[in-house]
Amino acid sequence: MAPLPSGLLGALDPMSDRAVFRQITDRLREAIDKGRFREGDKLPSESELVEHFAVSRMTVRNSLSILQGEGLVSSEHGKGVFVRSRPPVRRLASDRFARRHREQGKSAFTVEAEGAGSRPEVDSLEVREERPAPDIAARLGGARRVLARRRRYLLDQRPVEFATSYIPLDLARNTAIAEPNPGPGGIYARLEELGHRLDHFDEEIRARMPSPAEVKTLRLASGVPVIHLVRTAFNTEGRAVEVCDTVMAADAYVLAYQLPAT
Structure with a gap:
């Protein structure tokens, strides 16, 4: 499995008192807000995020669940997690x-x-x-x-x-x-x-x-x-x-x- 591009999501802060799964959510949300992932783009897979952040699969799933609850992404069974398109403002x-x-x-x-x-x-x-x-x-x-x-x-x-x-x-x-x-x-x-x-x-x-x-x-x-x-x-x-x-x-x-x- 190829590593994620350097700078796409950044690294976790081991000195932070913010929970690891929330740090991952922050990195993904920032990447969406800054257009690194655009509407309709597929996010890195759970396996890629597990390897990139060196965390458990459950930690990654908790992070993705928060993004889905915020309405930023949607999950398609068997396909992955995608940045949700939004109606015209x-x-x-x-x-x-x-x-x-x-x-x-x-x-x-x-x-x-x-x-x-x-x-x-x-x-x-x-x-x-x-x-x-x-x-x-x-x-x-x-x-x-x-x-x-x-x-x-x-x-x-x-x-x-x-x-x-x-x-x-x-x-x-x-x-x-x-x-x-x-x-x-x-x-x-x-x-x-x-x-x-x-x-x-x-x-x-x-x-x-x-x-x-x-x-x-x-x-x-x-x-x-x-x-x-x-x-x-x-x-x-x-x-x-x-x-x-x-x-x-x-x-x-x-x-x-x-x-x-x-």
Whole structure:
């Protein structure tokens, strides 16, 4: 077995108080981050890592397990461990709901997908009337019935988020908002056409590990967290006209905001 190239992974530090298997994880992670192993590349085999670091096979397996839990690599039975490919990064910008985009007939997702040079798609669309959960009802000022619009978003055929919009039924029933395709600019454009000029949005964002259903829906690799964002849209009269509950694959997004200093 040929030794690994000098400098590819480096050597362990015998004086370090960091556990050996974590040092190996650090070396492999650094090699991936610096592009020594690119997306789709196969990592050195367990036997090669055992020989290179002079450790046991179990130590190597513990190291690889950590990388897999972080979502950096995936294991293919009988083939090896490979650097996992990631979906295109989409910048979640603070101006994504600017009126100028709606006036151009573009939804926020379309605008940002184009900015990333990716092809946007929407699938798994469901539109129905229902009674909202208590937290959604409270955000909508006590609404008892809503129109719920559920959809999954994809970039270049890879799912990156799914979202549910809840609109008070008295605003949405018998309008284009209740149609599968609400038209250019999306539901916000339709709300403004109905006289509900949007004033501002409140957003709450947190990171967490996904549920089994979310892993399946977004096809998440092991160890990849999600970004859970809840947005409430208010019109100029101060009424909440929509709540959007969104779950996003965290490795597909960068949150980018401009904040005034005054």
